[in-house]
Amino acid sequence: MDTNVQKRRENKKSLRVKVISLGNAEVGKSCIIKRYCEKRFVPKYLATIGIDYGVTKVQVRDREIKVNIFDMAGHPFFYEVRNEFYKDSQGVILVYDVGLRESFDALDSWLTEMKQEMGSQANMENIIFVVCANKVDLTKRRVVDESEGKLWAESRGFHYFETSAQSGEGINEMFQSFFSSITDMCENGGKRPTPEVNVGFTKEQADTIRRIRNSKDSWDMLGVKPGATREEVNKAYRKLAVLLHPDKCVAPGSEDAFKAVVNARTSLLKNIK
Ligand code: GTP
Ligand code: MG
Numbered sequence: 001m002d003t004n005v006q007k008r009r010e011n012k013k014s015l016r017v018k019v020i021s022l023g024n025a026e027v028g029k030s031c032i033i034k035r036y037c038e039k040r041f042v043p044k045y046l047a048t049i050g051i052d053y054g055v056t057k058v059q060v061r062d063r064e065i066k067v068n069i070f071d072m073a074g075h076p077f078f079y080e081v082r083n084e085f086y087k088d089s090q091g092v093i094l095v096y097d098v099g100l101r102e103s104f105d106a107l108d109s110w111l112t113e114m115k116q117e118m119g120s121q122a123n124m125e126n127i128i129f130v131v132c133a134n135k136v137d138l139t140k141r142r143v144v145d146e147s148e149g150k151l152w153a154e155s156r157g158f159h160y161f162e163t164s165a166q167s168g169e170g171i172n173e174m175f176q177s178f179f180s181s182i183t184d185m186c187e188n189g190g191k192r193p194t195p196e197v198n199v200g201f202t203k204e205q206a207d208t209i210r211r212i213r214n215s216k217d218s219w220d221m222l223g224v225k226p227g228a229t230r231e232e233v234n235k236a237y238r239k240l241a242v243l244l245h246p247d248k249c250v251a252p253g254s255e256d257a258f259k260a261v262v263n264a265r266t267s268l269l270k271n272i273k
Helices: 003-013 029-038 076-085 101-105 107-121 146-154 171-187 203-213 218-222 230-244 254-271
Strands: 014-022 051-060 063-072 091-097 128-134 159-162
Touching: 014 029, 014 171, 029 051, 029 063, 029 091, 029 171, 051 076, 051 171, 063 076, 063 171, 076 107, 091 101, 091 107, 091 171, 101 107, 101 146, 128 146, 128 171, 146 159, 146 203, 159 171, 203 230, 203 254, 218 230, 218 254, 230 254
Parallel strands: 014 063, 014 091, 091 128, 128 159
Antiparallel strands: 051 063
């Protein structure tokens, strides 16, 4: 065969993509990548200094994908180093430690940092995100459960995986799904295909359930100031009831959140003249 024709065919089949890892320091980003690329686990913590770079080749269907992996340091100290590496990524691995709530709560600020650094060219719609709820092997210290993590991820259109870099659980599945979605996106002209399955609930519903779960008292739960009037409590209650009513909201945890809101309203009204 003409070597040029052959080359063109090979080029069509091969693809080069850039992915980055994000999340707080020590959540296990480097270990997840190492587990996948080198099939091993390092128990000793070796903080990433600024950024680590690696290349791996993977096969997705009939295509060979050359993946450039930029493994970011999570420590705030390295912000100046990592900030220039956000641009032109096709995929993001967002990691938190299921035993550290603050690492889960920090996911939003990682997205904010990314958006900010990508500037005007930011189009988060055309990037594949996977969320890794990592260190699931440490069951006794777990504080963020599966439904909470899934809710956060799926309400944003992100894939969710429970992983352990230590045991290897979920790692291959996560990377296979990640690379396959990136390939689908590239074959779809660089646009993230519309998900086949609509999750059936909104980001507002998911975020509200999360806020309710983490609220410190009944005032906080209803989103009113301590000392609010009956009218203010009722108004806030009605808004939440419409959003979370089990007949209308199918988000995981909505039933418990709805009950909690009803109880919060009842206990507040008891004490307001
Ligand atoms: P930075 O580079 O500082 O941002 O941290 P990182 O997110 O890359 O964390 P790293 O992969 O270096 O892992 C931090 C620590 O957690 C190390 O001591 C790892 O051995 C440990 N670790 C990572 N993943 C797991 C896991 O799934 N289970 C357990 N038990 N420990 C893990
Ligand atoms: Mg690291």
